[in-house]
Amino acid sequence: MNSYQAEQFETLRMIRRHLSGMSTAKIDHLRAKTGDYLAYRRRMAQFLSAHFQDICTRECFSSRRSACCAKDSIITFFADVLINALLSTPEALDRLERRLQTPNQGHRCVYLGPAGCLWHLKPIVCETFLCETATQTAFEGNPGLEKAWQDLKARKKEFTWPDRPVLFDTLEHLFLRAGCISTLMYCHNSPGLLRIKKQARNRKRRQEDSTRGK
Numbered sequence: 001m002n003s004y005q006a007e008q009f010e011t012l013r014m015i016r017r018h019l020s021g022m023s024t025a026k027i028d029h030l031r032a033k034t035g036d037y038l039a040y041r042r043r044m045a046q047f048l049s050a051h052f053q054d055i056c057t058r059e060c061f062s063s064r065r066s067a068c069c070a071k072d073s074i075i076t077f078f079a080d081v082l083i084n085a086l087l088s089t090p091e092a093l094d095r096l097e098r099r100l101q102t103p104n105q106g107h108r109c110v111y112l113g114p115a116g117c118l119w120h121l122k123p124i125v126c127e128t129f130l131c132e133t134a135t136q137t138a139f140e141g142n143p144g145l146e147k148a149w150q151d152l153k154a155r156k157k158e159f160t161w162p163d164r165p166v167l168f169d170t171l172e173h174l175f176l177r178a179g180c181i182s183t184l185m186y187c188h189n190s191p192g193l194l195r196i197k198k199q200a201r202n203r204k205r206r207q208e209d210s211t212r213g214k
Contacts (some may be wrong), residue, residue, distance in 0.1 A: 002072040003099055005110055011069040011078060011182040015185050016093060018180055030174075031086055037159050037167050038083075044127060044152050051145060054133050074109055076173070078184040079159065079168040080123040089119040124160060128153050162187045162202040 001009065019027060085093060096111070096118055104110045106110040111118045117126070130149075139146040162169040176188060186192050 002104065005100045005104065007095060007183055008076065008081070008110075011184050012085065012093065012096060012100070014180055014182060015082050015175075018175065018178060019085060026117070030171075033167065033170065034083055034086065038121075040155060040159065040173050041124075041127070042120060047149065047152060050140050051149075052130065052134055055137050074123060075125045076123045076184060077125075077168055077186055078182050079160075079171045080125075081184065082171055082175070084119050084121050092120060099178075124156055127168070128156055161199045164191055169197075208213075 022030075088096075099110060099113070099118060109117075135146075135149075139149070157166075159167045166187075172185040172187050174186065175182075182188065188195075
């Protein structure tokens with residue numbers, strides 16, 4: 001198990017342990033918080049299925065090239081792991097744990113199995129990545145389709161970009177408050193995202209000061 005796999009494994013195990021100690025009502029409440037995000041992911045999945053599935057199957061999966069899964073260490077947010085755990089069966093999560101404990105032979109994503117991704121709901125970074133070949137093929141002569149895709153990608157920030165209250169930041173905070181700490185909590189430990197949060201706080205403070213001064 002390399003350092004990336006260990007980091008992923010430890011976060012998944014921690015989430016599973018914490019969820020196992022929660023009541024059904026609390027887990028249902030946690031799931032309810034993800035409703036808008038899951039609706040967004042369904043719309044994105046429908047778009048990709050309609051416009052990219054055949055292209056990606058032909059160009060990557062059938063050829064076993066899998067350019068979009070060529071990295072052996074993809075970026076996963078803590079919220080990615082948590083939401084996938086909430087949606088997955090224990091058996092599916094057991095498979096992920098076994099895969100993470102198995103040395104990754106080669107230079108492809110550790111989560112890539114013979115039938116595709118082992119996640120129930122792929123990390124958002126993976127879902128929003130499309131290679132140049134795929135986009136050129138799908139968008140050629142169709143600027144409206146390209147704009148629809150760019151709009152879908154832009155909406156990702158509504159859940160991940162902490163310049164205001166967003167789901168990924170909220171989920172990290174809930175688990176931090178419960179004593180759970182993970183290096184995948186980027187909203188709370190990434191210098192770049194922390195800077196964005198600080199800038200947003202300063203901007204809000206200036207607006208409040210300006211309002212009071214009127």
